[in-house]
Amino acid sequence: MASEQNKDRESGDWKRKEMKGIPASLGALWTRRDEQGWRYAIQLDDSHANAQGFIHGGVMMTFMDHGLSLLVWEAAGRAMCSTVHLDNHFLTALRPPAFLELDGEILKQGRKLAFARGVLRAGDKPIMEAKGVWSIVPPAEAGPDA
Numbered sequence: 001m002a003s004e005q006n007k008d009r010e011s012g013d014w015k016r017k018e019m020k021g022i023p024a025s026l027g028a029l030w031t032r033r034d035e036q037g038w039r040y041a042i043q044l045d046d047s048h049a050n051a052q053g054f055i056h057g058g059v060m061m062t063f064m065d066h067g068l069s070l071l072v073w074e075a076a077g078r079a080m081c082s083t084v085h086l087d088n089h090f091l092t093a094l095r096p097p098a099f100l101e102l103d104g105e106i107l108k109q110g111r112k113l114a115f116a117r118g119v120l121r122a123g124d125k126p127i128m129e130a131k132g133v134w135s136i137v138p139p140a141e142a143g144p145d146a
Contacts, residue, residue, distance in 0.1 A: 040067040041101040055094040067102040072114045072134040086132035
């Protein structure tokens with residue numbers, strides 16, 4: 001199974017990006033751009049599992065928040081943004097190893113708010129879904145240190 005996941009990642013033109021801060025606890029972020037925009041994924045292993053051997057829900061919520069935030073950030077011209085609300089729903093449990101990919105979209109965007117949703121998938125299997133709201137700080141309001 002792990003070799004299938006590596007094949008999916010290697011055949012999809014994914015590029016490895018190291019993250020900083022809390023998202024770094026997920027490991028590397030895998031990115032690629034296709035006709036629909038940016039795609040994000042993470043490679044999960046036993047270090048991401050709970051005591052029962054399944055991927056910890058907090059790991060998936062962290063990735064969902066970070067991935068959707070990146071989509072909003074890109075859609076907002078890379079203006080600062082922060083999560084206001086994120087409603088997560090787990091669809092099934094997931095055992096490591098797993099290559100978890102975000103299918104996300106911006107539902108609506110204004111000057112100061114964006115609404116997005118996403119589905120985390122392992123292969124074709126949906127694992128978790130979420131909808132959320134992000135605050136966008138326009139560059140003129142972000143200040144000189146932004």
